[in-house]
Amino acid sequence: MITMAKAGRSPVPVTIPNIHVAAYCYVKLFQSHNISELLNTPRRPLHLPFSLQHPLLLRASHQFIMSENTEASPASGSLADRITKPDESKPTDVSDNTATDTSKDGASGPGQGSAELEEPDYSVAVKLSDLQADPNNPLYSVKSFEDLGLDERIRRGLSTMNFRKPSKVQERALPLLMSNPAKNLIGQSQSGTGKTAAFVLNVLSRLDLSTPEMQNSPQALILAPTRELARQIVGVIQVMGQFLDGLIIGTAVPADSNARVSKMECSVVVGTPGTVQDLIKKRAMVPTRLKVLVLDEADNMLDQQGLGDQCIRAKAMIPRDVQIVLFSATFPTHVYRYAVKFAPEANEITLQHEELTVDGIKQLYMDCGSEEEKYQNLVQLYGLLTVGSSIIFVRTRASAQEIEKRMVAEGHTVASLTGGVEGSQRDAVIDSFRNGDAKVLITTNVLARGIDVSTVSLVVNYDVPEEYSGGQRTNTPDFQTYLHRIGRTGRFGRIGVAITFVSNRTEWEMLHKIQDHFQCTIDRIDTSDWDEVEEMIKKTIKNTRAQADFVQTN
Numbered sequence: 001m002i003t004m005a006k007a008g009r010s011p012v013p014v015t016i017p018n019i020h021v022a023a024y025c026y027v028k029l030f031q032s033h034n035i036s037e038l039l040n041t042p043r044r045p046l047h048l049p050f051s052l053q054h055p056l057l058l059r060a061s062h063q064f065i066m067s068e069n070t071e072a073s074p075a076s077g078s079l080a081d082r083i084t085k086p087d088e089s090k091p092t093d094v095s096d097n098t099a100t101d102t103s104k105d106g107a108s109g110p111g112q113g114s115a116e117l118e119e120p121d122y123s124v125a126v127k128l129s130d131l132q133a134d135p136n137n138p139l140y141s142v143k144s145f146e147d148l149g150l151d152e153r154i155r156r157g158l159s160t161m162n163f164r165k166p167s168k169v170q171e172r173a174l175p176l177l178m179s180n181p182a183k184n185l186i187g188q189s190q191s192g193t194g195k196t197a198a199f200v201l202n203v204l205s206r207l208d209l210s211t212p213e214m215q216n217s218p219q220a221l222i223l224a225p226t227r228e229l230a231r232q233i234v235g236v237i238q239v240m241g242q243f244l245d246g247l248i249i250g251t252a253v254p255a256d257s258n259a260r261v262s263k264m265e266c267s268v269v270v271g272t273p274g275t276v277q278d279l280i281k282k283r284a285m286v287p288t289r290l291k292v293l294v295l296d297e298a299d300n301m302l303d304q305q306g307l308g309d310q311c312i313r314a315k316a317m318i319p320r321d322v323q324i325v326l327f328s329a330t331f332p333t334h335v336y337r338y339a340v341k342f343a344p345e346a347n348e349i350t351l352q353h354e355e356l357t358v359d360g361i362k363q364l365y366m367d368c369g370s371e372e373e374k375y376q377n378l379v380q381l382y383g384l385l386t387v388g389s390s391i392i393f394v395r396t397r398a399s400a401q402e403i404e405k406r407m408v409a410e411g412h413t414v415a416s417l418t419g420g421v422e423g424s425q426r427d428a429v430i431d432s433f434r435n436g437d438a439k440v441l442i443t444t445n446v447l448a449r450g451i452d453v454s455t456v457s458l459v460v461n462y463d464v465p466e467e468y469s470g471g472q473r474t475n476t477p478d479f480q481t482y483l484h485r486i487g488r489t490g491r492f493g494r495i496g497v498a499i500t501f502v503s504n505r506t507e508w509e510m511l512h513k514i515q516d517h518f519q520c521t522i523d524r525i526d527t528s529d530w531d532e533v534e535e536m537i538k539k540t541i542k543n544t545r546a547q548a549d550f551v552q553t554n
């Protein structure tokens with residue numbers, strides 16, 4: 001039996017004969033978008049005898065979704081119906097996916113169920129503690145940070161960050177990482193589930209800060225694909241390690257053209273592979289005391305078409321017996337085969353690609369009749385983009401600049417960040433996005449990975465992410481980049497919306513391949529009624545779980 005309570009009223013009993021009927025109702029609620037309300041207002045609780053995350057309910061719901069999807073025909077008037085001609089558009093500009101960019105330290109190319117349940121006023125308060133108590137959730141753990149054997153000073157750092165319980169990847173990875181003798185690790189977990197803390201906690205636990213000499217000797221090296229991600233990791237270490245006396249952190253990212261090379265006299269170095277290699281060559285960094293090498297976004301870092309060469313060369317310059325730690329949300333087969341060689345005899349935490357999408361991210365797509373209609377739809381969405389913060393991903397640097405220019409000229413406040421600008425300018429843009437001064441950021445794949453800004457409630461894929469070969473588009477979806485891009489929202493149990501624009505048959509087909517690959521549902525937004533579109537998206541992104549100050553309760 002399911003009992004529902006409306007604010008100020010007694011619970012209304014609704015008899016649900018079995019889990020399948022409950023699942024049907026659940027799915028229908030989800031599809032009618034009432035789920036955002038269900039998950040929304042804590043003042044109007046819906047009491048369920050089992051959690052919305054109950055494994056049986058989820059499995060049965062999934063079966064309903066799958067069966068409905070296989071029966072469903074494309075929405076009438078949708079792009080699938082309209083398009084008869086192949087795409088004739090061709091790229092005219094360098095993308096931030098190309099090898100040219102990666103060599104510059106940029107990221108690689110990158111219902112209705114039961115009538116009773118239809119009540120739109122009902123809602124469930126889902127707290128982080130509920131998510132962390134559900135064995136099927138990636139944030140679940142049975143252990144505490146104390147159980148994981150972390151130093152008390154490090155746990156104090158975690159407390160200041162309001163980390164109460166580890167996530168699944170932290171709980172599983174930390175004992176493997178911290179055991180002695182140290183073993184290599186290949187770790188995979190969904191976006192926004194706390195991989196950074198997993199490797200930072202291991203690094204901090206392994207440092208010897210007993211003498212000034214050791215404090216000034218790099219003992220851990222963390223490599224990331226972009227300066228923005230490297231700087232973000234430095235920020236995490238600073239807060240997590242704030243009670244460790246003598247901890248010195250060095251940032252090794254490309255300097256502006258006229259800047260002097262600085263010496264890495266620090267205990268931990270975080271940087272991009274090309275710059276670290278340069279520093280070692282110039283003896284500005286002495287790697288002899290390194291104990292740990294971490295590659296964040298490891299599949300991107302080891303991809304032979306991207307940063308692979310630089311990482312191999314950097315590894316060749318450091319002691320052979322370092323612990324090698326590789327983390328990412330994605331490990332495509334061809335990179336995984338290489339990763340096991342890069343990190344021999346590693347312990348492994350891996351996932352199937354069907355397990356990779358994050359439940360809190362509502363995936364949608366929008367039919368756009370043309371490239372110009374994409375722009376017009378983006379402008380229509382502007383009010384929603386600024387409810388929280390949003391990131392708009394485009395294919396090329398030129399289109400990022402062009403869209404920014406047009407929107408600014410029309411009086412909208414937007415910023416853009418691409419690999420084509422100097423470091424300090426990039427730092428200023430990302431910092432203003434992080435502190436909320438800039439709420440709409442137009443970017444390329446350079447920011448697709450790792451960037452953690454909890455206020456991001458909306459991601460727009462202005463272009464479907466696509467694989468490149470020899471600098472040319474291949475009409476093949478870039479599954480990994482899609483997942484990383486949408487993962488900029490829905491961080492650590494929050495809720496977000498990801499909208500992908502499709503303007504031709506090729507893009508529509510790529511989107512369907514993405515849906516099949518991840519076995520997820522990407523719903524079409526009907527743009528014939530913008531008020532309804534706005535209402536639906538607003539409900540989700542105004543959800544309590546979408547808020548930046550998402551309260552964590554025990």
Ligand SMILES: Nc1ncnc2c1ncn2[C@@H]1O[C@H](COP(=O)(O)OP(=O)(O)OP(=O)(O)O)[C@@H](O)[C@H]1O
Nearest residue numbers: 163165166167191192193194195196329450452492
């Ligand atoms: N145990 C925890 N309790 C509460 N919040 C946490 C915990 N671990 C991590 N977080 C927060 O979760 C957010 C996402 O973490 P993080 O950036 O490490 O994710 P990730 O798994 O590396 O994601 P991505 O694959 O996108 O790089 C961060 O804001 C982080 O502060």
